[in-house]
Amino acid sequence: MVESRYNPAEIEPKWQQEWDARGLNRTSEDTAKPKFYALSMFPYPSGNLHMGHVRVYTFVDAIARSKRMQGYRVLNPMGWDAFGLPAENAAIARGVHPAQWTYANIAQMKQQLQQLGISFDWEREVATCSPEYYRWTQWIFLQFFQEGLAYQKEAAVNWDPIDRTVLANEQVDSDGRSWRSGAKVERKNLRQWFLKITDYADQLLDDLEQLPGWPDRVKTMQANWIGRSIGAYLEFPIVGRDDTIGVFTTRPDTVYGVSYVVLAPEHPLTLQVTTSDRRAAVEAFIKEVSEESEIDRMAEDRPKRGIPTGGEAINPFTGEAIPIWIADYVLYEYGTGAVMGVPAHDERDFQFAQQNALPICIVVVPPDAEGIQPLEFAYTAPGKLVNSGQFDGLPTAEAKRAIVDYAAEKGCGKVRVQYRLRDWLISRQRYWGVPIPVIHCPSCGCVPVPEADLPVTLPEDVEFSGRGPSPLVKNTDWVDVPCPSCGEPARRETDTMDTFLDSSWYYLRYVDAHNDDRIFDPEKIDDWMPVDQYVGGVEHAILHLLYSRFLTKVLRDRALLKAGEPFLRLLTQGMVQGLTYRNPKTNEYIPSPRVDPNDPKDPNTGEPLSVFYEKMSKSKLNGVDPLAVIATHGADTARLFVLFKAPPEKDLEWDDADVEGQHRFLNRVWRLVTAHASTAGKGAFEPPTDSRQLAKPEKELRRAVHTAIAAVTDDLSGEYQFNTAIAELMKLCNALSDADCTTSPVYAEGIDVLLRLLAPFAPHVADELWQQLGRSGSVHEQSWPQHDPEALVADEIEIVIQIMGKKRGTILVPASASKADIEARALACDAAQRYIAGKQIRKTIVVPGKLVNFVVG
Structure with missing residues (x-):
């Protein structure tokens, strides 16, 4: 009698070892097969998997396994986004080197991923903190440098006072705090390294149309971040000076309504236009604004503050003198660092003018308006021009063109395209990152490290105090070097690179992970790229995805690869949410295991608790340990739950009862197959080929079998509706359980199909039952079943x-x-x-x- 007890603790380690021994997860080099590059966003090695990891890697594994069975050669790699502040902070807190902490975490998380049965090709594993990897990150930087796309300049930057490093604008949350430490971000002027992503702004925006396999919301987020605007550049002469103030506007039709201009406090002209009687007040205001974050200054719900400089400019269209102000909502890094104030036709300007008693001149009215009525709020819709000299009566669209043409003719303006996107700030003032391969020479300036001298490795003998500058600054043995160009004493660059640069090209290295001679073999890259299916969190929609697209295009333009886009299709999965308990009086979170879900009360006070779902996190005390689930129910149960509970793009609410439900389903499959194996014999069978010769019960069962094949195949054909695919397997299991033709070849076919369709989702139990049926090889080496259209036709x-x-x-x-x-x-x-x-x-x-x-x- 075949063992009828499903015991995942026995079968899962067995099959993980068997797959490894047989090399089933190794990437096939058979170029006769079509390729499929399945990729998940690689994790930061924090030490433990969380349920978000389980969900994303199970998604990709189900895709990869099904594609292998469908005849593709599949690349499904894994690596580690291993540089960054947490490791350095851990070194300070624990007294260990960041490398030691990082590699220990990598080993631990790798073991946990293997326990899940994820079919990663570990032979292609990379870690961004390895010199073998970051040698090529430095090489990429040199490509940017040689192309004129990497440069250093003095800039006002976001400074994290806790992590003591610069942050890109994208790394500052909407409330003006650091995405990592939570500190209130400050503004500082530092000399920093940038990459010229703005040179690719048009390509990055226009090429979004080449990505139909991306979610619309992600493409919209990227388009908004790039923020292309077509408008006019206009110049306002400064009274008493030869200088002009340049502004960009998308509403040149309103130029006759300009009643003031505003400079950014940090604009170079600010103090130059300030009159002596206003200087003390202006300097005090500049100092006050410098302590605010960019996010705070740009916040829509915050009052706009400003003061007059005493200087004046001339509106070149009216010839009138208008006051020059400075205000906190204008940033020097954005546009020209100056704006024209048109309070009648801009909500922000209207509020600012009302607060400061500035003139409000109406120059656009509704198309059907008769006369000019006072405004209660800014009129921003299209209309016709009034109070605009020779342009009166023109519709706004026509007036825009006419006014820009007139400005160009008079030499005070022209058409301009402008972007919200800023160049990518990559300098970080910390140790645990990729050293920027530049040497500063008093005679030669910035000299790139010769390629033959890469990698510039991080020194191991450094002090981590958590105070003061980066440990690299104090390491004179590392910093002081001869100039590669002239041989005179020089100094290494002590800033390290933003970790987003490490993660902007890792998908390329996977293709040729152990190439010591070059970053990758172009033939291999052109064979595998672009990635066919990328899976990861929507929180990376701007940072990582935009940077990866930029880097791919630069390398393409350097003739290093052919693909212009890195990721053909993108799946952004929803969050995993846990049941959260909070005391409404104290706002204290209570750990889930301590609460009776049927009577949720604070175990310490007896107070009724607030109960709701929130994203699983340590702070909310609502996390579920994946290893605990594996220990009690098995990896296949955990996999089925995260696949079945919700569609991939939706949030998933953790529910222990649903986990139990998936475990019961696997037990049903186990009993069904083992009973068949014990009564019907083992080995091969001949499936029926003509439904017309079958009895009615056989026809009905065969219809259920082939309906399942068609439905599951369709669910995995691009949209990846794993939840409905598993629902179809449950229906097939029910049909087999209810069938009264268990000795028929149709029933044997149904059992065979059930296991092959189940294999991508629950790989361990599928392979164990395949073996118990006496079938040769692994179920994962079998071909994907094909449905018979005639079997679907009902009699x-x-x-x-x-x-x-x-x-x-x-x-x-x-x-x-x-x-x-x-x-x-x-x-x-x-x-x-x-x-x-x-x-x-x-x-x-x-x-x-x-x-x-x-x-x-």
Whole structure:
């Protein structure tokens, strides 16, 4: 008798070892097969998997396994985004080197991923903190440097006072705090390294149209971040000076309504236009604003503050003198660092003008307006021009063109395209990152490290105090070097690179992970790229995805690869949410295991608790340990739960009862297959080829089997609706359980199909049961089942009987029955006779395959 007890603790380690020994997860080099590059966003090695990890890697594994069975050669790699502040902070807190902490975490998380049965090709594993990897990150930087796309300049930057490093704008949360430490971000002027992503702004925006496999919301987020605007550049002469103030506007039609101009406090002209009687107040305001974060200054719900400089400019269209102000909402890094104030036709300007008693001049009115009415709020819609000299009466669209042409003719303006996107700030003032391969020479300036001298490795003997500058600054043995160009004493660059640069090209290194001679073999890259399916969190929609697209395009333009986009399709998965308990009086979170879900009260005070779902996190005390789930229910149960509970793009609410439900389903499959193996024998079988020769129960079962094949295949064909695919497997399991033809080849075919369809989702139990059936090889080496269209055709169909539009019963008729035959059978059935007897049939409506409706009178 075959063992009928499903024991994941025994079978899962067994099959993980077997797959490894047989190299089943190794990437095939058979170029006769079509390629499929399945990629998940690689994790930061924090030490433990969380349920978000389980979800994303299970998604990708199900895709990769199904594609292998469908005849593709699949690349499904894994690595580690291993540089960054947490490791350095851990070194300070624990007294260990960041490398030691990082590699220990990598080993631990790798073991946990292997326990899940994820079919990663570990032979291609990379870690961004390895010199073998970051040698090539430095090489990429040199490509940017040689192309003129990497440069250093003095800039006002976001400074994290806790992590003591610079942050890119994208790394500052909407409330002005650091995305990592939570510190209130400060503004500082530092000399920093940038990459010229703005040179690729048009390509990055326009090429979004080449990505139909990306979610629309991600493309919209990227488009908004790039923020291309087509407008006009206008110059306002400064009274008493030869300088002009340049502004960018998308509303040149409102230029006659400009009643003031505003400079950013940090604009170079600010102090130059300030009059002596205003200087002290202006300098105090500049100092005050410098302590605010950029996010705070730009916040829509925050009052706009500003003061006059005492200087004046000339509106070149009206010839009138207008005051020059400075305000906190204007940033020097954005646009020209100056804006023209048109309070009648801009909400922000309207509020600012009202607060500061500035003139409000109406120059646009609704198309059908008669006269000019006072404004209660800014009029921003299209209309016709008034108070605009020779342009009066023109519609706004026509006026924009005419005014820009006039400005160009007079030499005070021109058409301009402008972007919200800023160049990518990559300097970080910390140790645990990629050293920027530049040497600063007093005579030669910035000298790139020769490629032959890469990698510039991090020195190991450093002090971590958590105070003061980066440990690299104090390491004179590392910093002081001869200039590669002239040989005179020089100094290494002590800033390290933003970790987003490490993660912007890792998908390329996977293709040729152990190439010591070059970053990758172009032939291999052109074979595998672009990635066919990328899976990861929507929180990376701007940072990581935009940077990866930029880097790919630069390397393409350097003739290093052909792909212009890195990721063909993108799946952004929802969050995993846990049941959260909080005391509403104290706001204290209570750990889930300490609360009775049927009577949620604080175990310490007895107070009723607030109960809701939130993203799983340590701070909310609502996390679920994946290893605990594996220990109690098995990896396959955990996998099925995260696949079945919600569609991939939706948030998933953790529910222990649903986990139990998936475990019960696997037990049902186990009992079904082991019972078949024990009674019907083992080994190969001959599936039926013609449904017409089968008995009715066999036909019905075969229809259920091939319906499942068609539905699961469709669910995995691009949209990846794993939840409905598993629902189809449950229906097939029910059909097999209810079948009364268990000795038929149709039943054997159903068991065979069930295991092959189940294999991508629950790989361990599928392989164990495949072996118990006496089949050769692994189930994962089998071909994906193909449905027989004829098996889906029913011999009989159910027809609804209606009397006066109300359902009164059903009948079964041959699928080939004519309309006359259907009508006759319907009329003869008991349901119809019961309601028609003694009445006259005035009309009969037959809808073949669906219903018959008798209209009686």
